[in-house]
Amino acid sequence: MLNPKAQSPMDLTIEDVLNSRIICYPFKMLDCCLYSEASAALILAPEEKVKELGIEKPIWITGVGAANTDCFIGNREDMGRLYSNINAAKVAYKMAGLDYNKIKQQVDLAELHDAFSGQEVISYEELGFVPFGEGGPWIENSFEKPGEGPWINGEVPCCPSGGLIGCGHAVGATGIMSTGEAALQLREDAGKHQVTIEKGRAIAHSIGGPGAAYAAIIVMTNEEGLKQP
């Protein structure tokens, strides 16, 4: 675990996770985040103010998307999916001028809402990195293959901060934490868990509410990313 601010910095093997005690099938204890208390903050400013103050390495929000699905899971057509993720992603990508079907090639990293391991896997699919049903194979087949999958040195590093499972889940503050982490990455100030920044764009994702009905996605860009097509 490379993030010094993480609440649960653990050096884990796949066996450690599989051997941890079961909480709710199929989730083991180490598949679940630690519910936590913490705060997170972002400093937001309009373009004129950033220029007036001469802020160095500002990160620009270029796309915002939010969507809801039925709060009561029993009302949903497909109870294993969060369609709010898909809709929020499409709105945010469109605003940022990105393509849902090519998003994997257009961003450097994503900080996803991985309160439980399975949530990160379905988010790969719903945010458009891989087709439906291929989130599991994407991570599984790329283990120890540099340049592939969602790993820190992969195609789209997902949760290089450690995500909610690594950092702890301070409900209500985590979306801000994930956004801040993605911003630090784009500024190349993330430290030991810094990923390679080439396109200058990152995604921050958060979900919440009853049945995780609400999804929010932010696309952000560094100065270099603004110049990229």
Next chain:
Amino acid sequence: MSKQDFQSHEIRDIIKINYKYTMGGQSKFFIEVMNNKKLLGTKCTNSNCGKIWMPPRINCSECYSPTEWIEMKQTGTIEVSTIVWYTTSAFIKSVPYSIGFIKLDGADTALFQGIFSENLVPSKVKKGRRVKAVFSKNREGKMTDFFFVPEDEYERWIAKPEYEGGA
């Protein structure tokens, strides 16, 4: 009084609160479970919609028209489920047990309810499995008055002294 003089004496105690809560417009569902072992849903009265809500909704969440009560079948299909190994003190004695969303036959939405099995393994409660409602003999008008079991275990469950079949 200086800081040094201050002493704190603490006693651990319990506060008990007696209170009532109402099931409001959905009370009929709980009364029918308690008194008649029936499972009632609601049907939207708008002929262009007609959606069947289970758990019941007093107004249709799709078109906002009023709904009417209808009796539901007590068999259904598991839409999604999990097996619980960690829970609150209220249910800890039942661990492990399954909970899931069950679409009763004829309903458009799914009910969140416990699923019990004599041999609780994930394949018993996976999506698509058929289940049937079993009622406690001692009912209080709560969701815990009934639960679902795999259809092929139904006869054995209702033969147990504390449970019985529905109406």
